[in-house]
Amino acid sequence: MASKTKKAQFDVKKQFEAVAEQFQTLQVLNEEGEIVNEAAMPDLSDEQLQELMRRMVYTRILDQRSISLNRQGRLGFYAPTAGQEASQLASQFALEKEDFILLGYRDVPQLIWHGLPLSQAFLFSRGHFKGNQIPEGVNVISPQIIIGAQIIQAAGVALGMKKNGAKSVAITYTGDGGASQGDFYEGLNFAGAFKAPAIFVVQNNRFAISTPVEKQSAAQTIAQKAVAAGIPGIQVDGMDPLAVYAAVKDARERAINGEGPTLIETLTYRYGPHTMAGDDPTRYRTSDLDNEWEQKDPLVRFRKFLEKKGLWSEELENATIDQAKDDIKEAIKIADETPKQKVTDLMEIMYEDMPYHLKEQYEIYKEKESK
Amino acid sequence: MAQMTMIQAITDALRTELRNDEKVLMFGEDIGVNGGVFRATEGLQKEFGEDRVFDTPLAESGIGGLAIGLALTGYRPVPEIQFFGFVFEVMDSIAGQMARMRYRSGGRYNAPITVRSPFGGGVHTPELHSDALEGLMAQSPGLKVVVPSTPYDAKGLLISSIRDNDPVIFLEHLKLYRAFRQEVPEEEYTIEIGKADVKREGTDLSIITYGAMVHESLKAAEELEKEGHSVEVVDLRTIQPLDIEAIIASVEKTGRAIVVQEAQKQAGVGAQVVAEINDRAILSLEAPVLRVAAPDTIYPFSQAEGVWLPNFKDIIETAKKVLNF
Numbered sequence: 001m002a003s004k005t006k007k008a009q010f011d012v013k014k015q016f017e018a019v020a021e022q023f024q025t026l027q028v029l030n031e032e033g034e035i036v037n038e039a040a041m042p043d044l045s046d047e048q049l050q051e052l053m054r055r056m057v058y059t060r061i062l063d064q065r066s067i068s069l070n071r072q073g074r075l076g077f078y079a080p081t082a083g084q085e086a087s088q089l090a091s092q093f094a095l096e097k098e099d100f101i102l103l104g105y106r107d108v109p110q111l112i113w114h115g116l117p118l119s120q121a122f123l124f125s126r127g128h129f130k131g132n133q134i135p136e137g138v139n140v141i142s143p144q145i146i147i148g149a150q151i152i153q154a155a156g157v158a159l160g161m162k163k164n165g166a167k168s169v170a171i172t173y174t175g176d177g178g179a180s181q182g183d184f185y186e187g188l189n190f191a192g193a194f195k196a197p198a199i200f201v202v203q204n205n206r207f208a209i210s211t212p213v214e215k216q217s218a219a220q221t222i223a224q225k226a227v228a229a230g231i232p233g234i235q236v237d238g239m240d241p242l243a244v245y246a247a248v249k250d251a252r253e254r255a256i257n258g259e260g261p262t263l264i265e266t267l268t269y270r271y272g273p274h275t276m277a278g279d280d281p282t283r284y285r286t287s288d289l290d291n292e293w294e295q296k297d298p299l300v301r302f303r304k305f306l307e308k309k310g311l312w313s314e315e316l317e318n319a320t321i322d323q324a325k326d327d328i329k330e331a332i333k334i335a336d337e338t339p340k341q342k343v344t345d346l347m348e349i350m351y352e353d354m355p356y357h358l359k360e361q362y363e364i365y366k367e368k369e370s371k
Numbered sequence: 372m373a374q375m376t377m378i379q380a381i382t383d384a385l386r387t388e389l390r391n392d393e394k395v396l397m398f399g400e401d402i403g404v405n406g407g408v409f410r411a412t413e414g415l416q417k418e419f420g421e422d423r424v425f426d427t428p429l430a431e432s433g434i435g436g437l438a439i440g441l442a443l444t445g446y447r448p449v450p451e452i453q454f455f456g457f458v459f460e461v462m463d464s465i466a467g468q469m470a471r472m473r474y475r476s477g478g479r480y481n482a483p484i485t486v487r488s489p490f491g492g493g494v495h496t497p498e499l500h501s502d503a504l505e506g507l508m509a510q511s512p513g514l515k516v517v518v519p520s521t522p523y524d525a526k527g528l529l530i531s532s533i534r535d536n537d538p539v540i541f542l543e544h545l546k547l548y549r550a551f552r553q554e555v556p557e558e559e560y561t562i563e564i565g566k567a568d569v570k571r572e573g574t575d576l577s578i579i580t581y582g583a584m585v586h587e588s589l590k591a592a593e594e595l596e597k598e599g600h601s602v603e604v605v606d607l608r609t610i611q612p613l614d615i616e617a618i619i620a621s622v623e624k625t626g627r628a629i630v631v632q633e634a635q636k637q638a639g640v641g642a643q644v645v646a647e648i649n650d651r652a653i654l655s656l657e658a659p660v661l662r663v664a665a666p667d668t669i670y671p672f673s674q675a676e677g678v679w680l681p682n683f684k685d686i687i688e689t690a691k692k693v694l695n696f
């Protein structure tokens with residue numbers, strides 16, 4: 001005999017409503033370039049505001065040039081960044097040089113603004129190990145290819161910093177797809193358990209290649225996943241540089257004050273294809289959706305905001321564009337002049353001491369590659 | 372018959388089994404609307420519906436675990452791992468769980484799962500997209516490991532793999548996906564797992580190989596023919612279990628053999644083949660059995676892969692050592 005269903009012991013609907021209420025999107029600057037949340041307005045000087053704009057314009061140009069260089073066969077693997085400038089650059093802008101960044105293939109701009117020479121970013125794209133040889137003093141590791149692997153490593157870097165008594169943080173970036181990996185949950189949980197000074201940024205650009213974020217999870221937001229790890233989580237308008245900056249700055253302060261990690265979800269969009277290796281967004285996205293997101297463009301709204309304050313002009317914009325183009329030319333030249341990578345170079349970086357078989361193979365490939 | 376590329380033959384095999392067996396399910400990252408990043412599942416979601424062909428959240432260990440669970444409830448899962456370099460994320464599900472399903476349940480349960488995945492070098496991918504990791508699979512008792520080298524073989528072997536009641540790792544060389552077309556019957560047919568195929572007959576030397584190296588070996592054999600050497604090319608097609616009879620028959624005929632693999636040399640499939648030949652046919656040998664393989668580094672950053680990957684010239688060089696021994 002079927003037993004009678006008892007009344008539910010807790011109110012599921014109420015629970016969901018409470019979560020939804022907790023995870024509203026933080027916005028500071030709206031699409032019209034107006035401040036809509038004075039209280040959350042970060043404390044940035046005029047020069048800093050200009051610098052942030054300069055970086056966004058520069059990076060947009062870098063993206064356009066990278067795409068055309070890829071099409072000409074002068075760059076290799078490339079994942080377009082246009083649309084994500086506020087998420088990528090305003091978050092990095094809130095960091096200090098001693099903070100350590102761990103991220104994925106799309107997030108090369110943060111590496112560049114944290115100190116990676118542009119020529120190395122190009123070598124990375126071309127599949128040359130020199131692109132991954134991070135200069136001394138630049139606290140980053142080359143982009144992770146395995147989705148999510150960097151997230152748990154960030155918890156480790158953060159714990160190391162804490163043990164060293166350093167007043168710095170580890171910041172890691174992934175996407176809406178990456179937030180489905182086990183490593184994501186493990187990273188949040190470990191950092192929470194160790195109260196490690198980490199910041200987890202999820203750039204939710206609505207798609208993981210072709211898969212819409214709605215298919216990644218039944219959760220309404222990615223930010224709310226922080227709750228299960230017992231750490232703070234916040235969702236921000238990822239097309240709003242001021243909101244992104246404010247959220248990261250806040251998380252950083254908590255982290256260095258010993259209050260542990262934070263999860264930040266930025267709502268954003270990639271205008272281009274997933275990568276330049278044959279992805280066709282028209283297979284899985286509508287142009288209506290593209291248009292809807294392009295209306296939210298971070299550069300457009302920030303430009304409006306700065307122009308009203310007299311902090312941005314066509315001259316500044318053009319000077320930035322010219323600077324970017326010159327730097328790109330110069331960096332490509334350096335990349336072109338870098339000696340071709342050899343198999344023997346790779347053998348040399350396999351171990352501290354080469355085992356016997358590699359030594360034998362080294363001689364064979366030295367001979368081969370000298371021809 | 373139709374002319375098909377390997378990718379078309381694979382799609383055809385998948386469609387065939389979706390039609391034949393309603394318990395067959397396909398899932399993975401971007402395999403639905405997008406048809407997979409290489410279009411292996413192109414049109415299948417449309418034809419069979421999202422219940423049978425679906426996208427998963429981005430998590431390889433999730434995909435592996437889901438496959439096991441679905442197998443336990445009577446389904447015949449055909450999950451896709453988008454690139455085999457990501458196998459480390461699902462290693463426990465594959466080697467730690469599905470490989471042991473029959474064993475640890477005393478034969479009560481089995482795992483009729485076919486894990487499909489592209490692998491292989493030569494197309495300038497980022498890290499961990501090209502690695503030949505079949506050796507890791509071949510070293511895990513409980514798994515079968517299939518690596519086709521032609522469109523015809525791919526279709527017949529994939530149908531057999533899906534129908535197999537044990538877990539099969541089906542590795543698709545991404546350089547072969549669209550490399551050439553071949554006559555492939557439109558109707559269904561199977562090729563037995565564990566059966567090699569002599570792709571070229573010869574009497575002086577056996578080249579035992581699989582995957583993309585079959586084609587480098589055939590090229591080497593042609594060159595060697597010009598110099599008067601009759602070379603046989605044995606395509607293993609399945610690397611676990613090996614077709615011992617075919618390997619030994621060829622070696623007994625030619626008396627000389629080399630083994631060619633794309634993967635690094637250390638502890639590889641090639642070493643296993645050499646050991647089997649030494650165990651079973653040493654008295655037929657006129658020369659030691661040598662290997663051609665990639666050097667023992669991590670798969671190279673793409674700029675160096677042209678030199679790193681074994682090619683027909685390397686094969687000729689080693690073949691001559693054995694022929695002239």
Ligand SMILES: Cc1ncc(C[n+]2csc(CCOP(=O)(O)OP(=O)(O)O)c2C)c(N)n1
Pocket residue numbers: 106145146147148174175176177178179205207208209274400429431453457460
């Ligand atoms: C472990 C692993 N699985 C799959 C892939 C293939 N892959 C590369 S990017 C990507 C989608 C990632 O989406 P998301 O995390 O949303 O980041 P986005 O590309 O949108 O920035 C996939 C599936 C990979 N690189 N690593």
Ligand SMILES: [Mg+2]
Pocket residue numbers: 175176177203204205206207208209
């Ligand atoms: Mg995404």
